[in-house]
Amino acid sequence: MExxxxxxxxxxxxxxxxxxxxxxxxxxxxxxxxxxxxLNDGSCLKNxxxxxxxxxxxxxxxGAITTGSAVAVEGRLVESPGKGQKWEIHAxxxxxISIAPEDYPLQKKRHSDxxxxxxxxxxxxxxKYGALFRIRSEMAYAIHKFYHSKGFRYLHTPIIxxxxxxxxxxxxxxxxxxxxxxxxxxxxxFFGCEANxxxxxxxxxxxxxxxxxxxxxxxxxxxxxxSNTSRHVxxxxxxxxxxxxxDLNGNMDHAQELLKYLVTYAVENxxxxxxxxxxxxxxxxxxxxxxxxxxEYARISYNDAVELLLKSGKKFEYKVVKGxxxxxxxxxxxxxxxxxxxxxxxxxxxxxxxxxMRLNDDxxxxxxxxxxxxxxxxxxxxxxxxxxLDVLQKRLEEVGLSKEQYWWYxxxxxxxxxxxxxxxMGFERLLMLITGITNIRDVVPFPRTPGNxxx
RNA sequence: UCCUCAGUAGCUCAGUCGGCAGAGCAAGUGGCUGUUAACCACUGGGUCCGCGGUUCAAAUCCGUGCUGGGGAGCCA
Numbered sequence: 001m002e003x004x005x006x007x008x009x010x011x012x013x014x015x016x017x018x019x020x021x022x023x024x025x026x027x028x029x030x031x032x033x034x035x036x037x038x039l040n041d042g043s044c045l046k047n048x049x050x051x052x053x054x055x056x057x058x059x060x061x062x063g064a065i066t067t068g069s070a071v072a073v074e075g076r077l078v079e080s081p082g083k084g085q086k087w088e089i090h091a092x093x094x095x096x097i098s099i100a101p102e103d104y105p106l107q108k109k110r111h112s113d114x115x116x117x118x119x120x121x122x123x124x125x126x127x128k129y130g131a132l133f134r135i136r137s138e139m140a141y142a143i144h145k146f147y148h149s150k151g152f153r154y155l156h157t158p159i160i161x162x163x164x165x166x167x168x169x170x171x172x173x174x175x176x177x178x179x180x181x182x183x184x185x186x187x188x189x190f191f192g193c194e195a196n197x198x199x200x201x202x203x204x205x206x207x208x209x210x211x212x213x214x215x216x217x218x219x220x221x222x223x224x225x226x227s228n229t230s231r232h233v234x235x236x237x238x239x240x241x242x243x244x245x246x247d248l249n250g251n252m253d254h255a256q257e258l259l260k261y262l263v264t265y266a267v268e269n270x271x272x273x274x275x276x277x278x279x280x281x282x283x284x285x286x287x288x289x290x291x292x293x294x295x296e297y298a299r300i301s302y303n304d305a306v307e308l309l310l311k312s313g314k315k316f317e318y319k320v321v322k323g324x325x326x327x328x329x330x331x332x333x334x335x336x337x338x339x340x341x342x343x344x345x346x347x348x349x350x351x352x353x354x355x356x357m358r359l360n361d362d363x364x365x366x367x368x369x370x371x372x373x374x375x376x377x378x379x380x381x382x383x384x385x386x387x388x389l390d391v392l393q394k395r396l397e398e399v400g401l402s403k404e405q406y407w408w409y410x411x412x413x414x415x416x417x418x419x420x421x422x423x424x425m426g427f428e429r430l431l432m433l434i435t436g437i438t439n440i441r442d443v444v445p446f447p448r449t450p451g452n453x454x455x
Numbered sequence: 456u457c458c459u460c461a462g463u464a465g466c467u468c469a470g471u472c473g474g475c476a477g478a479g480c481a482a483g484u485g486g487c488u489g490u491u492a493a494c495c496a497c498u499g500g501g502u503c504c505g506c507g508g509u510u511c512a513a514a515u516c517c518g519u520g521c522u523g524g525g526g527a528g529c530c531a
Contacts, residue, residue: 027491027492027493029488029489029490029491029493029494030488030490031487031488031489031490032487032488033488033489034489034490035490036489036490036491036493038491047491049490049491051489051490066482067481080489081489082489082490082491083489083490083491084490084491085491102465102481102482102483103465103482104465105465105466107465107466107480107481107482108481108492109466109467109480109481109492110466110467110492111466111467112466112467114523114524115466115467117523118523169529169530169531170529200531221531223529223530223531225528225529225530226456226529227456227528227529227530228456229525229526229527229528229529229530230524230525230526231530231531232529232530232531233531236531237531238531239531317527318527325528327527327528328526328527328528329527376531377530377531378530378531379531380531381530381531423531424530424531425531426530426531427531428531429531430531439524440531450456451522
């Protein structure tokens, strides 16, 4: 007989004479006559209560079961007379698969996120992290489902790249050379030149958007920045759609549709797990999720945003400087206090943005877009791409990048170039937004940050 | 990398003016109970983050290093 997962059993409409469940004991309460066990198998947030009668032949062995132990239970699914659960299992047989000794780190009480980070290998066994990682899995599926339904093609862009200056941040070197070499000769290296881990699949994705029409990537991304914040990790996942025949407005329409779809999907398909976060992690979360689903996201130009900040009368720690980057506090003010919902910030000065962003007619700004959301800040960064060969070449020169290295990228603007646009959405930041978790290290199974690669 | 706060029992934390190391929970033992963050009693449990200094005496003051939180920059 096959084991049944607890999420299926709890959906049962009627008692079942014989079931087998296997899982880990969350807590146990003993008496002389019987023992109550809360069993969790990871299939859902809820446990199922097992009643083991003292008549069972191995009752003394059952007495030794501790929090964290693994058991297999065969028994009858019956309606529970007790409060707190509809169903329970009266065990006919309890097999102890393994006993967790007394130094099992997870107690049946709330632990701090900081402590659980030190036991990242065990934290998915807690309610909060179990719920989170189920949601993470569902969101990954929802991304593919969304794009498949819209006719986008899923593209696998290289993880090892040869371009060393994509401009998206410091890179991790990939080499087979002896690491103690002081002056590595990259012509002797595996690829015959310097190689790094990707910081973005965008440039590759553009090539495929200009062939397959609409494409997206969804995969790992690496940044070797010495960032120590609650919003940055060295290895993270990013969704990068790239759309041919699409301008900046189409890009924003798409981003809004994507985010609304994903939040709706989470609310509808992960309701029990989401409820844990709305009830215990962030009391304001329900309201925010409603806003994300129902409100039109604001759209405002960089210039208008700067004016708005200057006129706001708000005391900022850092001055608002026209032409400069907005500080975190400025972005938070816009998203959390002024608009109180996500906003697209567009048309940034070209000086503070990447070379591939399309130059606007004013010659000063580029068709860039950032989506700023409450609490997180930048969730999405993208642009309409510069499709005009001459303008793109001039921009490369301006920022001091070599045309030779980008020969294939420039080629795409020589042969059938079309307006196109895309963006990158941080998958972990999306999860933070949906769950209210405030530290990105807590939405990654085994997070990588400067000085930390345990597990 | 910078600013800032913290590090005391397995976990969460208290520890006053520098003067014997504490609580709750967890764990162990026993009891009780259709229990459900169960309950009651008892017991065990400490490199007070490391190193150095001041002092008769340091968890406490000073220096330094490490680790972690929050904020900033970089960005997704």
